[in-house]
Amino acid sequence: TQLLEQSPQFLSIQEGENLTVYCNSSSVFSSLQWYRQEPGEGPVLLVTVVTGGEVKKLKRLTFQFGDARKDSSLHITAAQTGDTGLYLCAGAPTGGFKTIFGAGTRLFVKA
Amino acid sequence: DAGVIQSPRHEVTEMGQEVTLRCKPISGHNSLFWYRQTMMRGLELLIYFNNNVPIDDSGMPEDRFSAKMPNASFSTLKIQPSEPRDSAVYFCASRPWGHSPLHFGNGTRLTVT
Numbered sequence: 001t002q003l004l005e006q007s008p009q010f011l012s013i014q015e016g017e018n019l020t021v022y023c024n025s026s027s028v029f030s031s032l033q034w035y036r037q038e039p040g041e042g043p044v045l046l047v048t049v050v051t052g053g054e055v056k057k058l059k060r061l062t063f064q065f066g067d068a069r070k071d072s073s074l075h076i077t078a079a080q081t082g083d084t085g086l087y088l089c090a091g092a093p094t095g096g097f098k099t100i101f102g103a104g105t106r107l108f109v110k111a
Numbered sequence: 112d113a114g115v116i117q118s119p120r121h122e123v124t125e126m127g128q129e130v131t132l133r134c135k136p137i138s139g140h141n142s143l144f145w146y147r148q149t150m151m152r153g154l155e156l157l158i159y160f161n162n163n164v165p166i167d168d169s170g171m172p173e174d175r176f177s178a179k180m181p182n183a184s185f186s187t188l189k190i191q192p193s194e195p196r197d198s199a200v201y202f203c204a205s206r207p208w209g210h211s212p213l214h215f216g217n218g219t220r221l222t223v224t
Contacts, residue, residue, distance in 0.1 A: 033212050042115075042202050042215025043154075088154065092210055098167050099144065099213060103153040 003027060004089055004102035012108045016078050021105040023089035024071045032072045032091040034063055037104075043088055046074075069094075079109045113137075117203050117216035125224055129191040132219045134203030135184055144213060145178055145188050146202040154202070160186065193223045 005024045013019055023032065031050045035043035047056050049065035049072060056063045062075040076083055090101045116135040124130055136143050144159040158168040163180045171178070175194070180186040190197055200220050204213040 031210055035213075040217065042204070042217050043213075044215070045212040048212055090213075097142070097161070097209065098156060098159060099210075100156055101146075101154040 003093070003100055004091065006087075006089060006102035006105050008105060009103065010106045010108075012110065013079055014110050015081055018075070018077050019079060019107070020073055020075045021087055021107075022071070022073050023102055026070065027093045028069050029091040030069070030094050032065060032069075032089055033099075034072070034074055035088045035090060035101075037086040037088060043086075043101075076107075079107075081109050081111050083107060084109050115203055115205055115214050115216035117201075117219050119219060120217065121220045121222075123222045123224065124193055126194055127192045128223075129189065130193045130197075130221060130223075132188040132201050132203075132221070134186045134188075134216060136186070136203070136205030137207075137214055138184065140205035140207045140214070141183070142206050142208075143180060143186050144204045144206075145186070146204065148200045148202060148218070157188070190221075193221075195223045197221060198223050 007022050031048055033048045034046040036046055037043040047063045052067045052069045054065045060077045064073045086104045086106050088101050088104045090099055092099050118133045142161050145157040146154050148154045157170045158178045159166055160180045178188045200218045202215050202218045204215045206213050
């Protein structure tokens with residue numbers, strides 16, 4: 001059982017479409033991070049959200065942390081082929097330092 | 112900054128052989144993590160160290176797995192004896208403090224035949 005549940009597991013869309021991926025848990029997290037991983041490489045940090053209700057924007061990517069700090073979402077506007085990759089959410093449940101990962105959302109953006 | 116350095120990038124070995132994976136964390140980072148990634152199970156935390164001391168090894172699958180961090184700039188993950196089900200990509204990651212984000216190496220792809 002994954003402590004961090006990500007959905008959908010796989011997403012294939014056309015360039016220019018919008019999409020949202022979700023990261024949910026029954027546990028409270030002091031912060032959540034989103035990473036992106038490309039084939040043959042390790043995950044690379046996109047953003048950290050810390051405050052309940054926080055919204056952060058990174059160009060066409062919008063990240064939101066739930067009010068109760070148990071869930072997060074990533075919204076991509078006007079997806080591009082360069083957005084293709086595996087998107088992972090991660091965090092350490094409150095009180096701990098052990099960083100765990102969700103199973104990931106594999107995104108494929110077609111030209 | 113050279114980033115987290117892992118070696119080898121690829122390892123192919125026969126069942127029963129000993130395998131040693133190596134990691135050099137970013138200088139000044141005081142926490143080091145070992146993860147294993149497969150399609151079926153995603154990224155699983157195996158063990159993490161704080162200031163070279165193992166803090167949580169509850170993710171280490173069996174006694175066949177062991178990890179050491181003799182100093183702040185080097186860690187190893189050893190599998191002895193290896194089995195085909197150990198085939199995966201093994202990642203090392205480090206971070207400077209507390210809940211700061213992780214910096215990953217490019218992984219070691221292990222194939223056990």
